[in-house]
């Protein structure tokens with residue numbers, strides 16, 4: 001088998017990590033590279049396992065995303081969306097198994113498919129009531145909200161041949177850099193406009209224009225659609241006091257796409273400027289400083305190897 005290369009690429013999550021903490025960015029994209037085949041006990045293996053761990057909120061969000069992907073992919077193939085009660089039952093069983101495996105730290109024995117929680121790794125105290133509330137509000141609540149939402153009605157009304165993607169990972173080229181993107185759901189409406197939807201399971205309700213912009217740029221290329229015919233849709237599944245499932249539309253006009261293009265260009269240039277050897281995508285740890293403010297390290301998965309326990 002050909003040896004895998006740590007090729008430089010860009011994604012919104014990489015951009016966020018670069019912004020949050022340079023050392024964490026180094027650990028996630030360079031220090032952990034090759035960790036899937038590194039011997040247990042080595043630092044590269046440790047960094048690789050730690051970068052795969054999630055906070056409990058991220059884990060809850062991924063349970064929702066995975067369940068919606070599975071249900072909608074099945075509906076795309078068969079025309080039948082599984083009943084909500086069946087989905088809830090399957091997700092509950094999956095969540096229980098993953099939580100129990102994480103509590104035993106079984107992720108240290110896995111070669112690649114790692115599901116684990118930062119809270120378990122670092123022995124953080126989380127009350128049973130907090131786990132329960134997280135599950136009921138984010139996982140159960142989001143799935144129920146989705147099944148009752150106008151967005152699902154819209155999806156059901158749209159003929160399946162106009163469903164464009166269900167959370168498939170894809171990439172495109174931007175000025176020589178590979179850009180990774182996975183759109184939760186996209187469809188073409190009767191007027192030819194392409195809607196790119198993103199399921200939100202967090203409480204914040206701000207609009208991330210870089211995210212919507214990258215989706216729109218991808219949609220333009222992938223589905224040959226004009227700039228003004230792409231509509232971004234953020235679907236807030238956790239109600240936070242009001243019923244969940246509200247869709248907020250965000251248009252991606254030429255000015256917004258220009259701003260997004262500029263942001264991507266400068267983010268890529270800043271990342272490349274940190275490299276020891278940009279042609280081979282090689283980086284040196286000491287070029288990536290730790291955060292000054294230790295308070296911001298409290299939830300970081302790398303806090304042990306970083307010396308910030």
Ligand code: SF4
Nearest residue numbers: 021290291297300306
């Ligand atoms: S522990 Fe703090 S300084 Fe170290 S990688 Fe994490 S966020 Fe950065």
